[in-house]
Amino acid sequence: MSTGTVPAADPTADTGVLLSANGLRKTYGTTPALDGADFAIRPGEIVAVMGPSGSGKSTLLHCLAGIVPPDEGQVRYAGRELSALSDAERSALRRSDFGFVFQFGQLVPELTCLENAALPLRLAGTRRKEAEAQAARWLERLEVDDVRHHRPGQVSGGQGQRVAVARALAGMPRVVFADEPTGALDSLNGERVMQLLTEAARETQAAVVLVTHESRVAAYSDREIVVRDGRARDMSAMAGAV
Ligand SMILES: Nc1ncnc2c1ncn2[C@@H]1O[C@H](COP(=O)(O)OP(=O)(O)OP(=O)(O)O)[C@@H](O)[C@H]1O
Secondary structure, X not given: OOOOOOOOOOOOOOOOOOEEEEEEEEEEOOEEEEEOEOEEEOOOOEEEEEOOOOOOHHHHHHHHOOOOOOOXXXXXXXXXXXXXXXXXXXHHHXXXXXXXXXXXXXXXXXXXXXXXXXXXXXXXXXXXXXXXXXXXXHHXXXXXXXXXXXXXXXXXHHXXXXXXXXXXXXXXXXXXXXXXXXXXXXXXXXHHHHHHXXXXXXXXXXXXXXXXXXXXXXXXXXXXXXXXXXXXXXXXHHHHHO
């Protein structure tokens, strides 16, 4: 997809790294939410961000996605430092290159499931017919094609979350940010959503940053970053260092 107003760049520069954090720190008032995060994510990698409640996982995800600016440190995506972009450029980048799945779907209640799944494509300028045709393929893939004309209020939690995953993937993002994507689902539905999300991400070579406190969900990842008291540790790097 086009990167909107952001100049095109080789997504992995020459380092093989798609997204990286260096010395990230963020404080809300006197609460240190993030107190040091350094790691790199490659294209197609599925990385679980784990840790107890309040440890800083969501803050880390929001900094990585350019939603929240860190107080210190840098986030680099495809060779570009996010803080060097204007707000409009960061928004364009989020629309073109990133997909999002949150705990409670956050679908637009007035739109049908099909219109919801097509929304990122429509916002990126794709014509309705083409956007909905692509979205319909993702709804089929996520096994919720039968509710395409329903509104979010008329579907189950599991169906709504699959629609949210279809919406995140329909724009062919290079990174999917998923914050507790199965947190509101029973274990069977949660497992299925994780299977479908990770299969689709592997196929499209999208990287996934998956915030979860459940090891059953983290088991779908390639590696884990553990956040404790705002400090993020890359467990695979530590294992390699031993
Ligand atoms: N917008 C905000 N304003 C003030 N404090 C915040 C804000 N967002 C997060 N915090 C605080 O920062 C710390 C880290 O929060 P964060 O939501 O990142 O943790 P988390 O690991 O994702 O938690 P959970 O698993 O419960 O969702 C917490 O102490 C939280 O209260």
